[in-house]
Amino acid sequence: MTDARLRRGRGSLAVSFFVQGVTFALLVTRIPAIQDRYGISDALLPAFLAAVPILAGVASVMTEKVVARVGPAVVLRWTQPFVLLALLAVGVGDQLWHAALALGLFGLAVGALDASMNMLGVSLQRAYGRSIMLGFHASYSLGGIAGASLAWVGAHWHLSLFVSYLPVVAVLLPLAFVVSRWYVAGGEGAEAGTEAGDSKGSGVAFKLLLPLCLVMTFAYIGDSTVSNWSAKYLQDVLGSSEELATVPYNAYMVTTLLGRAVGDFGVRRFGAATVVRAGAVLGALGFAVVAVSPGAWAGIAGFTVLGLGLSVIVPQTFAAAGRLAFERHGPGASDAAVARLNVFNYVGFLIGSPLVGALGDAWSYRGAMLVPMVLVLVTVVYATSFGSRPARYGGGHERPRTVDVG
Numbered sequence: 001m002t003d004a005r006l007r008r009g010r011g012s013l014a015v016s017f018f019v020q021g022v023t024f025a026l027l028v029t030r031i032p033a034i035q036d037r038y039g040i041s042d043a044l045l046p047a048f049l050a051a052v053p054i055l056a057g058v059a060s061v062m063t064e065k066v067v068a069r070v071g072p073a074v075v076l077r078w079t080q081p082f083v084l085l086a087l088l089a090v091g092v093g094d095q096l097w098h099a100a101l102a103l104g105l106f107g108l109a110v111g112a113l114d115a116s117m118n119m120l121g122v123s124l125q126r127a128y129g130r131s132i133m134l135g136f137h138a139s140y141s142l143g144g145i146a147g148a149s150l151a152w153v154g155a156h157w158h159l160s161l162f163v164s165y166l167p168v169v170a171v172l173l174p175l176a177f178v179v180s181r182w183y184v185a186g187g188e189g190a191e192a193g194t195e196a197g198d199s200k201g202s203g204v205a206f207k208l209l210l211p212l213c214l215v216m217t218f219a220y221i222g223d224s225t226v227s228n229w230s231a232k233y234l235q236d237v238l239g240s241s242e243e244l245a246t247v248p249y250n251a252y253m254v255t256t257l258l259g260r261a262v263g264d265f266g267v268r269r270f271g272a273a274t275v276v277r278a279g280a281v282l283g284a285l286g287f288a289v290v291a292v293s294p295g296a297w298a299g300i301a302g303f304t305v306l307g308l309g310l311s312v313i314v315p316q317t318f319a320a321a322g323r324l325a326f327e328r329h330g331p332g333a334s335d336a337a338v339a340r341l342n343v344f345n346y347v348g349f350l351i352g353s354p355l356v357g358a359l360g361d362a363w364s365y366r367g368a369m370l371v372p373m374v375l376v377l378v379t380v381v382y383a384t385s386f387g388s389r390p391a392r393y394g395g396g397h398e399r400p401r402t403v404d405v406g
Contacts, residue, residue: 006124006128009124011179011182012183013124014135014136015175016076017137019175021139021142021146023087023172025150029147029152030161033161037091037160038093038096038099046354053107053350054350056346057342060111060346063339064335064336067116067119072116072120072123081177083106086109087106088165089101089102091162111342115339122322122338124185130264131267131268134263137311147168150168204328209341212317212385213340215313215317216344218379222375223348223352226252228353229360230252230303233299238299249303252303256311263312272320273386277383278309279310280377280383286304287370290302321340321341322334324337355371356368356369356372
């Protein structure tokens with residue numbers, strides 16, 4: 001019974017990660033269409049785009065308090081449908097304030113969703129007693145590939161945003177409600193969701209999380225560099241065609257999926273610290289190859305290596321934050337640590353793209369690629385925060401009892 005509930009909880013959470021990957025990709029890959037629909041000027045667009053991660057960060061902080069009372073499963077159950085409806089709302093309006101409202105609601109909901117999803121993932125990993133966190137993020141990457149493909153179809157057939165989004169939301173919305181029935185949190189973490197959240201969660205010192213917050217920020221600076229600048233870099237710096245310039249990000253997404261699909265096995269065999277160090281070195285190597293590439297195909301190879309390297313860092317950072325808080329302050333602190341760490345996901349996203357753009361304009365885009373290279377490489381210094389050997393989570397219990405938080 002316990003094993004079956006754990007498996008159902010793991011499967012349902014993997015579906016939620018997949019749904020969120022689809023949803024987010026459908027938003028970010030149709031930004032040009034959103035801009036055209038609402039007449040958002042190039043000068044105003046950065047403000048709209050920045051508002052989403054800023055509001056998401058605010059919501060992530062607020063989620064810590066809400067989860068302490070109702071548990072992460074309840075938050076996830078209701079925010080995921082809300083995110084899907086906010087996505088649909090982006091395609092419905094025709095005035096600027098409509099876009100601002102829909103994107104604002106999307107940002108608030110996605111912050112709570114990201115935090116609660118990763119809280120449940122960390123809790124389930126503790127219940128399993130072995131690394132499974134990368135598998136959840138692999139589901140997110142798979143959803144991102146599916147969402148980007150659906151967005152390409154919509155753009156290719158010149159479908160309106162509403163027509164493009166409606167069938168996807170119509171399928172994913174009931175799916176999200178159905179799988180939410182089986183959300184569970186692992187053992188002690190579930191019990192502590194309402195009892196220890198306030199008292200112990202507030203005791204998580206920022207100093208404890210600081211190295212992991214920096215790692216999360218650096219990883220997302222690297223990720224946002226690829227998502228925002230890979231096409232421009234290949235076309236403007238390496239002289240590729242417009243069609244070929246779309247390849248690096250697709251290659252990056254695929255290798256990110258592959259890295260996460262096999263990453264849990266590496267963590268179980270070699271330990272999280274070793275896997276994170278290897279990922280950081282691979283990521284830095286990828287940026288170095290991009291910076292010195294003589295041509296388009298060499299640049300594509302660099303972005304491909306980047307996907308393998310960066311893929312393992314973010315999931316393991318969430319897992320490490322939950323483990324450290326659990327060990328130092330008890331089970332109620334794990335959710336608080338994940339919520340606070342999640343904010344730096346958005347900090348990295350906000351910093352990365354403008355940083356590379358400013359350096360590229362003032363210096364050179366080749367030189368700009370060296371900055372995320374160095375930042376990602378700094379992760380090696382903080383790798384001890386991830387543990388020194390293969391770990392058994394939650395005190396070494398392979399299959400503790402679970403508490404249904406549904």
